[in-house]
Amino acid sequence: MPVQTHGPLPGGTTAPAPGLRRFNDAPAPEAEAALLECFGSHRWAQRLAAHRPYPDVEALLAAADEAGYDLSPSDHTQALAAEVSPALGPDAPHAARLALDAAHAEYERTFGHVFVICLDGYRPSEHPDQMLAGIRERLGHDEERERAVTADEMRRLARGRIMALVSSQ
Structure with missing residues (x-):
């Protein structure tokens, strides 16, 4: 999956794309609400929101996977209840x-x-x-x-x- 970036920064690195930058900069409750739309576990959403900013999309996806593996059965039940x-x-x-x-x-x-x-x-x-x-x-x-x-x-x-x-x- 390609890294989503937006232009070079000093030192040869690249800035996060606008969508990732907005996610990183959003207030925690707003970021958590957006994440709950992605996966219905409050613990998962809080963990991802708390570890911002993410340097790129791959880092965010890796954190999401790791947080998903760390969930308890009740966290999974909560996430499943949000699905249709x-x-x-x-x-x-x-x-x-x-x-x-x-x-x-x-x-x-x-x-x-x-x-x-x-x-x-x-x-x-x-x-x-x-x-x-x-x-x-x-x-x-x-x-x-x-x-x-x-x-x-x-x-x-x-x-x-x-x-x-x-x-x-």
Whole structure:
């Protein structure tokens, strides 16, 4: 992932891009609120906001990953409670919607939380197949395995959301 910078500084370093600079300079409550939109754990958001300023996006993403690995089960539960199950677009076939609705219900009954999946890197036209394949595969997991996969998917979602947050001009 390329470093997001904005022009050279003395000594050959580069300044953070405007979005990252605004994030670094924002008051802590504002930064925490923005981070909670990326990942719904208050502890995670507070930790990332407290360690600002970040010299570049990679440092922020690394800190987000590290903070994600350090969360307690209750922190993960809090973050999952802030998520909504991914849905298909309005132009998706009715049969695909029915299949996904049934799969979501079974997943939530089995694991007690919404199904999360990061679809970054897939074209929107691939989302229905990826969601259905992912949820069907993961329904075969035991609780421990699914907890680990869900945590990975949440970290991936957070990374994409952070990129969007700091990429704004």
